[in-house]
Amino acid sequence: MTSATVFQSDAPFDERRVIIRRHHGDVEMVELPWGLRPRDGDARAVTVVRSEGRRFPTHRCLVPASEFRHRSFSFALANGDWFYFAGIWRPATDDWPEAYAILTIEANADLAPFHDRQMAVLTRDQRLAWLDGVVPEDEILRPLPAGTFRVERYSIDPVQATLAV
DSSP states (O other), X not given: OOOOOEEETTOOTTOEEEEEEEETTEEEEEEEEBOXXXXXXXXXXXXXXXXXXXXXXXXXXXXXXXXXXXXTEEEEEXXXXXXXXXXXXXXXXXXXXXXXXEEXXXXXXXXXXXXXXXXXXXXXXXXXXXXXXXXXXXXXXXXXXXXSEEEEEOOOOHHHHHHHO
């Protein structure tokens, strides 16, 4: 089995990734660009959507990942398992491709020192509950307990990595 990949929170809005969704009754994996057309007509794509107080009865998706990076920190599940971001997708229109966005929630205790919000992380045992809508949004889109994430500083600068050796 291949592992999921690192998700860069500052990736370009149109970066393509594999998502998992229900489509016409089946679960499928499809590669889509990150970024929905804004409903207000703005030209800039919406890559994250605040989830609180909202319902997502259809077009739910999962974005598999093994860790995510924000600024100079890496976040992964402390148990080493991979996970999913809860997301939504929209069909293509005449002037926008089929695409997805990731839902955000209040940051859990592990991430709160770095940011007040986070992408909604679902564990593998929550994946079908999200896709099938069997659990209300406010019950599944919640911060995971403290100690869930391993937080590490990382550097993408090769010179910095060499100096650290």
